[in-house]
Amino acid sequence: MGNQTIYFKKQPRIIATSTIAGPKECEGVIGRYVETALADDMFGESTYEKAECKMLSHVIDGAIANAGFKREEIDCIVSGDLLNQIISASFAARDFSVPFLGVYGACSTMAESLAVGAAFINGGLMHRVVAATGSHFASAERQYRYPLELGCTRPPQAQWTVTGAGAALLSDKGDGIKITAATLGKVVDFGVTDVNNMGAAMAPAAADTILAHFRGTKEEFEAYDLIVTGDLGALGSRILKDLTWEKGLDISERHVDCGEIIYNVIEDEYQGGSGAGCSAVVLNSYLYSKMLSGALRRILFVATGALLSTVSSGQGESIPCIAHAVVLER
């Protein structure tokens, strides 16, 4: 139809959230809003992957409990993560006797799972859905780059994968933050091949979706208090602002990137945070709280994902990326 935006007229809403994050993540400003602060990123488990899975399971349970529901009242869990075969999500879902839809959008997963969950609720097919994702610095490094034990030097354009997870409970009833629309992204590839420069790879996808959103909805830019991207980091955010500015949309005044704000001193983590857990933690803690309090009334949440694998990079492919946007309103 040429219009990538879908409208949820029944306004499915996020009636509760839950978040967890590691020690480094909880040092920053966002950390004060995180529900469960981990003192140790192993979370009592024997491997990083099991810790990542346990975080995801923890926030899914947390969102259900915070909404005052029981597991058996949930119609579906929509979740995914960065690990091969999304084992964190699949193994977390094993703990719940609830239908499960696995999704994969790399770091765009929070927006993708919100959009899919909202679609099922909007159509009257389900009443309550949990949308959740997370990531772990150590499991991501091991899988995508090098095991930590190698002690590799990180290049200046690198980002730091967030250790954390976030979940949102979507419902057709109750008070909360409404999901009124979503703009589903196309796969965009600008030919970036540097696997340490995710921000540069993902920025064109974010720009594409944001521009498609404003083109399709014919909304004014001022209709939003904030345009929040997922994990472009400092460099990626600059590229995004340039790309949208070139197309006549100056988002700089109202743009914030979760990767830029999650750590206390961004320079310590080079370009800032990344990973599916980055936008999941910031959205479901800080942003959700600011929306509930009325400090933010309408935001465009644009999570971005880099759809590469070690095999695709090894075979000389560039990095295709995607960004999905959801409109959140008080």
Add this chain to the structure above:
Amino acid sequence: MGNQTIYFKKQPRIIATSTIAGPKECEGVIGRYVETALADDMFGESTYEKAECKMLSHVIDGAIANAGFKREEIDCIVSGDLLNQIISASFAARDFSVPFLGVYGACSTMAESLAVGAAFINGGLMHRVVAATGSHFASAERQYRYPLELGCTRPPQAQWTVTGAGAALLSDKGDGIKITAATLGKVVDFGVTDVNNMGAAMAPAAADTILAHFRGTKEEFEAYDLIVTGDLGALGSRILKDLTWEKGLDISERHVDCGEIIYNVIEDEYQGGSGAGCSAVVLNSYLYSKMLSGALRRILFVATGALLSTVSSGQGESIPCIAHAVVLER
């Protein structure tokens, strides 16, 4: 709600399909119904992974063309595959300027993508969606087991990953096969740890979803001409029949497994076919044709997936599995 079944009252329909398969797959009975028979499973590419991606891209384009549409008339591609970070689906989607939702359900992907696509159409959010998946024997062996060059012996309980892909074009208008309901599966883990015995691991998930379907819909077993499972293979199918029989449902007369029928001589491939491409090829070629001709009028299509990774198996985990079911009617 305790009921895992959702009903698509607007009856989104499959108005066209497209399939492709490798030389071995096209030797069997199903092969006669496959649209594009490959003479060489490299499909003109330099790597197995690129061949897998090209197959997927080929059938997505095929389904769009067979329905008489152009790419720009498609609202969304819902797709996933078995490779890490679903690179086949993501890279295939890069060829299309169409919104993309990546899903991961291992070999259950065909049913999952049909259910997600049908939900978006049923809710009036989209008009036309392509649901697609595929797999490649050589890329799956390399990723999950051993590179072919090692020449490892296969154990008797093993299955053979299908080289092939299938796509279905779902629409809110037009003639075709209606998708009237879906039963979304829960993650089920019976503790199987043998990564060569997917049939045994997945059979309990298939039984769980089939039983949930009949419990939730209160339908008679006779309402279906066929109950089709995705890729349990010969051994897994026997286990499924036993598990459902124990619960008072004898499906043996009307059950067929795509993995059991795709190869000419099943014994040559041990327990038969597997992989996301297995049920995708059989559904979108043979079964779709039989439904269009009226030979089959109502089927329950139950695709099953094993949600393991090499990391989870290496860390001593058992194999969680899932099965999603969709009701297809003439």
